């Protein structure tokens with residue numbers, strides 16, 4: 001089943017690209033909040049990165065990554081190129097989500113940590129991240145899920161994913177209505193259940209830490 | 224030599240100068256009360272001492288050694304020696320009571336977890352919360368949260384404890400449980416700098432009163448002097464006002 | 469790396485690229501306004517509709533927000549000719565994007581409908597406002613203020629992400645022009661760097677104007693960044 005394999009490719013490149021993007025975005029946001037004059041260029045670069053890549057079409061990013069990487073090393077798989085493009089793009093979007101989440105933690109919580117000699121990194125890992133991930137995770141997951149659809153564009157440079165397989169089938173003579181109807185349905189099969197799950201996650205995370213700790217103790221009970 | 228000496232300390236929020244040269248001293252084992260009208264700069268003094276606000280001038284000396292708040296190492300040293308309890312408790316919402324108390328000694332000071340937990344349990348019993356180790360802050364009353372915050376500060380083993388209006392955010396019936404805790408600390412000989420509006424309490428526990436107004440210390444001395452025979456007009460006016468209440 | 473950049477070549481093509489940029493704006497604006505009309509209707513049906521109409525609006529949103537816009541456009545461009553309907557690549561992109569935008573805008577506008585609190589309307593009633601005045605002075609300003617940032621944001625998304633999809637089926641908008649020119653002069657990197665720059669400038673102008681309009685018309689503090 002080539003269609004199944006193609007679906008797997010679509011899911012795999014989205015997942016790898018978005019998870020990597022999330023991690024890089026995390027570092028970028030941390031750098032962006034570095035205080036002090038000496039860090040000004042770092043802050044500037046971090047802001048530029050986010051602002052620029054949010055304003056460029058994904059298709060243009062794909063072409064840039066393709067030709068840029070190919071001009072340096074020629075032996076790179078198209079899959080890798082797709083993952084890099086997805087990663088670059090999702091980094092820019094999730095950086096904004098993560099920044100919003102960090103800023104939702106109250107100043108007093110951070111001051112309490114600083115007054116106890118927490119370093120910036122320790123404050124981040126022990127106070128800011130645990131308090132803000134319920135705010136960050138739902139939109140970040142929603143972004144990744146909606147990006148499954150946008151990855152259809154990488155078919156343009158010949159990555160063997162779902163849309164590309166559809167074009168092949170169409171070229172082999174199958175009816176376009178049938179082929180693209182099926183492909184649309186397969187995307188729907190990936191996207192819809194995941195987006196429902198994302199919404200469930202959001203509701204679940206909307207409760208406070210103390211409530212969650214009880215949910216852990218009584219997983220069977222749900223009102 | 225003074226345990227803590229604040230010399231001509233000044234500080235500003237942007238263009239607004241809120242401390243204009245604050246002077247006072249604190250001896251070991253002393254319980255000093257910082258009083259004055261709201262907006263006079265009391266919280267700012269504590270925040271500058273903790274390195275949360277930058278001083279624009281003056282000096283802070285601990286045991287005669289000056290702290291240079293522009294140097295991170297010096298700020299760290301200040302936070303080693305002093306601990307603060309905030310008006311709004313500021314307990315970490317994502318941690319249980321026990322973890323709130325143990326996290327800094329274990330993670331920041333690198334002390335053994337077992338030892339710190341034993342000490343935390345002792346401290347929590349001392350503030351009357353022996354049975355709340357595994358509760359989260361949002362499951363506690365304000366008074367309980369504030370007592371946890373005091374235990375958390377004590378777990379850092381500070382030489383000086385700073386308390387900023389720790390009872391102001393509490394319902395009246397919860398005030399006494401926190402005041403009792405502070406009385407206990409005073410009796411143990413803890414060096415404390417207390418910002419408070421509870422004048423009866425200040426009179427009872429303070430060995431020294433520092434009165435501030437508009438970013439300056441207007442008078443300091445034993446409570447009998449400040450409340451009984453204030454020397455400056457400004458102090459007389461303020462004392463008159465609070466005693467009428 | 470034995471590649472020498474020649475940005476002069478790319479800049480020489482600026483007039484051609486700007487022609488593409490105009491088509492990009494046309495597509496973006498038309499699809500946005502078409503989608504807004506659909507969204508207005510869809511949101512009304514989803515909020516106040518009953519029975520099959522409400523279900524239909526819901527199904528439309530779920531389908532179009534869970535499948536790629538590219539596939540929707542392929543369907544129109546490659547599929548419809550089998551039924552004897554032949555549209556240009558521009559038309560197919562426009563219709564595909566409009567339907568796609570309509571689904572997202574339905575959700576955005578529904579949030580606006582829902583946000584109108586009955587207490588505000590009641591307050592207006594007690595002030596003696598007529599039904600029309602209530603709508604004119606209370607309901608519409610409230611909705612506009614609530615959803616304006618989301619609308620402005622979505623316009624940028626359509627303008628950037630949406631319109632460039634047309635390039636794949638041969639619409640000569642900005643990305644399409646870049647592909648056309650690069651296949652002739654092989655200056656892919658330079659062309660796409662320049663095109664990326666144009667997109668950044670265009671969207672920056674767009675978000676700036678939207679922020680100003682929002683502040684002036686609805687007193688919304690929309691962010692440029």
Ligand SMILES: Nc1ncnc2c1ncn2[C@@H]1O[C@H](COP(=O)(O)OP(=O)(O)O)[C@@H](O)[C@H]1O
Nearest residue numbers: 236239241259260261262263264265266267268
């Ligand atoms: N975050 C802030 N930004 C600007 N001004 C502030 C801030 N916090 C306090 N101030 C000002 O500093 C002055 C002193 O405040 P504070 O030290 O909190 O007084 P107190 O604790 O004695 O009531 C006040 O005039 C207040 O308005």
Ligand SMILES: [Mg+2]
Nearest residue numbers: 265266267388
């Ligand atoms: Mg204060």
